[in-house]
Amino acid sequence: MGLDKRTIKIIVIVTVTVLVIGGIIGLVLGLLLPYRYVELEVWPRSDAYNYEQPLIHFRVSDSGTWHPWYKKLNEFLKPYETTVPEEPPRAPCSVHHHEQRLPVPNCERALSMWAPCNVDNFYGYREGRPCVFLRLNHIHYWVPEPYNVTVPLSIPQDMPNNIKKAMHLYPANQYGDFIWVSCKGEFTADEENIGPIQYIPANMPPGFPASRLRTADRIPRSDRSLPDLISGPLIAVVFENPHRGVVINVECRIWTRDIVYDRNSRVGLARFELYIE
Numbered sequence: 001m002g003l004d005k006r007t008i009k010i011i012v013i014v015t016v017t018v019l020v021i022g023g024i025i026g027l028v029l030g031l032l033l034p035y036r037y038v039e040l041e042v043w044p045r046s047d048a049y050n051y052e053q054p055l056i057h058f059r060v061s062d063s064g065t066w067h068p069w070y071k072k073l074n075e076f077l078k079p080y081e082t083t084v085p086e087e088p089p090r091a092p093c094s095v096h097h098h099e100q101r102l103p104v105p106n107c108e109r110a111l112s113m114w115a116p117c118n119v120d121n122f123y124g125y126r127e128g129r130p131c132v133f134l135r136l137n138h139i140h141y142w143v144p145e146p147y148n149v150t151v152p153l154s155i156p157q158d159m160p161n162n163i164k165k166a167m168h169l170y171p172a173n174q175y176g177d178f179i180w181v182s183c184k185g186e187f188t189a190d191e192e193n194i195g196p197i198q199y200i201p202a203n204m205p206p207g208f209p210a211s212r213l214r215t216a217d218r219i220p221r222s223d224r225s226l227p228d229l230i231s232g233p234l235i236a237v238v239f240e241n242p243h244r245g246v247v248i249n250v251e252c253r254i255w256t257r258d259i260v261y262d263r264n265s266r267v268g269l270a271r272f273e274l275y276i277e
């Protein structure tokens with residue numbers, strides 16, 4: 001019995017070749033296929049944006065440290081500028097300060113809905129109560145299964161109360177579905193340091209209106225590989241009284257029936273660090 005040296009050599013060569021070709025095919029498919037996981041984006045981002053540990057760091061007393069974050073948010077929000085904001089507005093409609101913009105009543109109303117997360121308040125950075133904007137990306141291949149009271153079964157126990165309340169206040173059959181969003185301190189110490197948070201616009205449900213998302217069920221198949229013409233709807237989170245002088249780990253996530261929460265996953269989950277001095 002036993003294989004001679006030559007046979008073993010051939011087996012090894014064939015195996016290695018198959019593995020290499022398989023790896024290359026996998027890599028090419030990964031790069032070519034437009035499908036990517038549903039991403040919850042966090043803004044502002046610094047130039048040295050670090051996906052693993054995005055850090056938002058500034059000193060309230062030093063405008064040189066918070067002004068860049070304010071400017072980054074203005075850049076991010078520029079594509080949303082409009083004099084005819086939707087009702088409710090998908091984003092703050094101007095990045096120009098009160099003195100520098102033509103007061104259009106609809107936009108002024110929209111900006112006040114987004115307060116304090118608007119340009120006039122420097123998005124809260126000047127006061128050490130920063131706003132962070134959230135947006136969904138890579139959703140063209142996603143058919144979300146929203147949580148709503150029409151299907152009350154298995155609403156998760158750990159779902160935050162404000163979402164459960166909103167689900168009853170804004171029933172899906174009347175207001176449409178929402179992709180619910182929540183943020184919290186990642187660890188126990190963070191929960192203590194994070195202080196109260198609010199979702200902005202404050203008088204709206206804490207979530208992305210599903211009807212405004214360009215998900216697979218709402219766009220023609222041929223559009224899936226194309227970029228969106230209008231930027232997706234936003235939600236802001238304002239940290240109303242975060243502790244100063246400590247790094248606060250924040251975790252934000254979406255709630256849908258089809259995306260299972262997993263701390264190690266990036267699907268529908270985002271984490272970042274706030275460090276305010």
Ligand SMILES: *[C@@H]1O[C@H](CO)[C@@H](O)[C@H](O)[C@H]1NC(C)=O
Pocket residue numbers: 144145146147148150151172173177257
């Ligand atoms: C409610 O949730 C279910 C399950 O995710 C979904 O199929 C349905 O379209 C949602 N909306 C309404 C109005 O029932």
